[in-house]
Amino acid sequence: MKIHIDAAFKSINKNNEELCGDKVQIMRTENSTIAVLADGLGSGVKANILSTLTSTIIATMLQGGASVTEAVETIAATLPVCNVRKLAYSTFSIAQVFDDGRVDLVEFDNPPCIFIRNGEVMDLSDCSELKECAGKNVTESHFTMMSGDVLALVSDGVVYAGVGQALNFGWNWDNVSSWLAKTVGKESSAPRLAVSLIEAVNELYMGKPGDDSTCLVLKATPRCVVNMLAGPPVDKADDNRMVHDFMTSPGKKVICGGTSANIVARVLNRKIETTLNYSDPTLPPTGKIQGIDLVTEGVLTLSRTVEILRDYLNHETDSYYFRRLDEDNGAARIAKMILENCTSLKIFAGRAINPAHQNPGLPADLSIKMQLLDQLASLVKELGKPVEKTYY
Template sequence: MKIFAEVFTKSLTKKGEELCGDSVEVVQSEDGIIAVMADGLGSGVKASILSTLTVRIASTMIKNRASIEEVVKTLINTLPVCRVRQLAYSTFSILEINDDGEGRLFEFDNPPVIYIRDGKVLKLPYRELRVEERKILEYRFEAFPGDKIFLVSDGVIHAGVGGVLNVGWQWPNVAEYLQRLDRRRYFVSEMVDQLIKTCSHLYSGNPGDDTTVVGVGLRKSELITVLVGPPEDRSKDAEVVKKLIDSEGKKVVCGGTTANIVSRETGRKVVTNMDYADPAIPPVGSIEGIDLVTEGLITLSRCVEILRNFVNTYSFSPHFLDDIRKKKDGASMLADLLVNRSTHIRFLVGRAVNPAHRNAYLPEGASDKLKIVEELAQILKKCGKRVYIELY
């Protein structure tokens, strides 16, 4: 069974500092994800430089199949030495999970991973490695849909030290807190948000240390194929429609002409719903075997606007569209499908030009179909999706 990892992260910056000394780098590859969290020595600019270099070097080398020994040696020889402490030091956690659920994690001086399955914290087996006189913990595990993995920096387990709590929050308490949230069916993004808010509260709003939470949620891979516009070469109509119909997962058709082509090639009737859920957005239709049929450019432009506003304003959440989900206009329904109900998205984009799109009443820029799809793809990638575009 193919699985997909969604990564969510939030940080607090130490009081009095402009830059956070913790850094996170997430790399999406064709067959999995790599997430690296580092905590630089000290705080502020120096710590930020150390941690940023660490996550960039580690993620790049691991992606290129370097060994952990090579990574550690490179870090030791690359990180700048602190003039005061005469050290080049940054803790790190390197998490790698492929689409088959095979996972490994390397930890160096960070708090232990918190791995939750079915509402319980699992104790993962590990082995100790010695690299350049440094002790590295290596975990290997098999991940399943529904599993949740949390990497935290020292700032989390030290939250409240000397204030609300004498000795800080401590790892067992943090693990128990996340376990309770999971049993209450919180999503990973919500758990990350709640954990960082609790840390801020324990610090009385003045963090005594840089504080970072990385949450990874595992789910089944879900593909959506979106057909946008007719092919430039009409002889390709049957080929493109067959690719849509034969694709796994959900299927979406955008555009009236496109819907008619699908109807002609499949012999399935297009039924238009004349109820305008939103007077500014054309109504949706239906074709047997297709999950959503919408108008083309106006709907796509509005969908881009919805998602653009989201990524510029809110924290990522699998259910950020709960309020929009109640709406029945095509743009809201498309946004819901793309973000809440998919992990992999394939756009089949026809390059035929519709004269009607040279209309002064369309939104500015809406006449360029490919540009709209490309912007939509970039937004979806920011939401952690894997997006592919095929042109016809």
């Protein structure tokens, strides 16, 4: 069975540095997810440039079909060893996870990856070997991920958290991995795991990190489609076809808009129940239709959903963000479903113009609703999840 990789990362900068010396690149191919964590030598601007070059070159080459050896050789030629410290200008970890679960992992001078299955840290020594690649000693591992497995790549700022402050010798790899194994059962998604770990690291540093610290989390999840129906068809004769397509598509069902909900209820001969829970006075309450996972208002709710997802993609991922995601309103519930329970999105969009939202003299493509659906689709694609749109 094919799996989907939920990928997320979180970084904190070394104290008093404006730029992070760690850099993460996540790219998708037709049949795999590529994730690279690079840690530039030192900190600040120089480290940021070095790690950005390293991660971008490796990820772009792998996405283009190059082998890991070719990518590492290119990095070795591009970023030579520092003459003073005799250290590589950038360390890195590369993970390519294929849709069938196969994992190709290459690590160079970064802390070893943390692989968790069923709440336990797995020993990868039997499937790892030390190799020389372009004059560098790298650790190469090959194993398989199954649904529910978590793979975490961390920079050395994580394992040295608290050294000389909260802890004498830092947090160390064993403590980080056991902490993560316990937390996997509490936090359901890759973004929440990455944020939880980095917040723990920041606490050990007492809010003044002694090094750039980054956690990149890859979680294998079963494939789950979210189907979203928004807006009535231009031709009322298409109502039945639109509802049939929507209901027969496997996966979760979301309806955005009162008119859309009325059409579905009429075609299916089911009742709409409106909740009276105004937990957020700025958004209309949600409703219920038998067989539908979520029924919300249209434009206001979609606008807030787009705002929440855009905040996430700008990496404003902290406790405040997740408190916002856990709010009891339609927009938060849609955003949470897309972020944490969705591997692909199908949009069933009616092009009929609502006079309340649009000047009827303008083309339908310029309607507020269509713009919001296009923005939503674009953001979901940025999250690495495919989007399919059908218009009526």
